[in-house]
Amino acid sequence: MSSFAIGAALAWGDLSDVRNRAISESAARPGLGEAVVEPDATPSVSVDEKRRQELEALRDAYEEASLPGWDGHGAEPVSKATLAQALAFLDVLPSTSPSPGMSAHPDGELAFEWYVGRGHVLSISVNEAGRLSYAALFGYSSQHGTELLLDSLPEAIALALRRLYWQSLALQPNS
Numbered sequence: 773m774s775s776f777a778i779g780a781a782l783a784w785g786d787l788s789d790v791r792n793r794a795i796s797e798s799a800a801r802p803g804l805g806e807a808v809v810e811p812d813a814t815p816s817v818s819v820d821e822k823r824r825q826e827l828e829a830l831r832d833a834y835e836e837a838s839l840p841g842w843d844g845h846g847a848e849p850v851s852k853a854t855l856a857q858a859l860a861f862l863d864v865l866p867s868t869s870p871s872p873g874m875s876a877h878p879d880g881e882l883a884f885e886w887y888v889g890r891g892h893v894l895s896i897s898v899n900e901a902g903r904l905s906y907a908a909l910f911g912y913s914s915q916h917g918t919e920l921l922l923d924s925l926p927e928a929i930a931l932a933l934r935r936l937y938w939q940s941l942a943l944q945p946n947s
Contacts, residue, residue: 837876
C-alpha cells in the first residue's frame with residue numbers, strides 16, 4: 773500500500789483507521805490519499821503539482837488545528853476523521869477547478885474557500901461525518917445549504933462553484 777508523506781508529523785498512511793469510507797466490504801475502494809494510476813496513464817505535471825500543493829495546504833490546516841484550544845480560545849481540534857473527509861472532498865473536486873484556500877474552524881471542521889473578488893466567494897466546511905455546509909455570494913445573490921459527501925461532488929456545490937467562476941469571468945472587462 774502506498775501513501776503520500778505530508779510532513780514529518782503525519783503521513784496519509786497514518787489514517788488507516790478512517791481512510792476507507794465504504795459502508796460494506798463489497799463497497800470497499802482504494803483508500804483516501806492512495807495513488808490510483810491507470811496502467812497506460814501518463815502523469816500530468818500540472819495536475820500532480822496542483823494536487824501536491826492542495827495536500828500540503830490541507831496538511832498545514834490540519835496540523836495547525838490538531839490540538840485542543842489551538843486558537844487560544846478553546847477551539848475543538850480537527851480530528852483524523854475530519855481530515856479523511858476533507859481528503860475525500862478534495863478527491864471529488866474536478867481537477868480543472870481552482871485550488872481553494874484551506875483553514876480550520878473553531879468547531880473542529882475543515883474549510884475550503886474560493887474567493888474571486890468582492891462579493892464573490894464560496895465557503896464549504898466539512899465535518900467528520902462528511903456533512904458539507906456551504907455558503908456562497910454571487911454579487912447581490914446568495915446560496916447556502918448542507919449536503920452529504922458521498923462518491924461525487926454534490927450537484928448543488930458543483931453548480932455553486934461553476935456559478936462563482938462563470939460570473940467572475942462575465943464581470944471581467946474584454947481583453
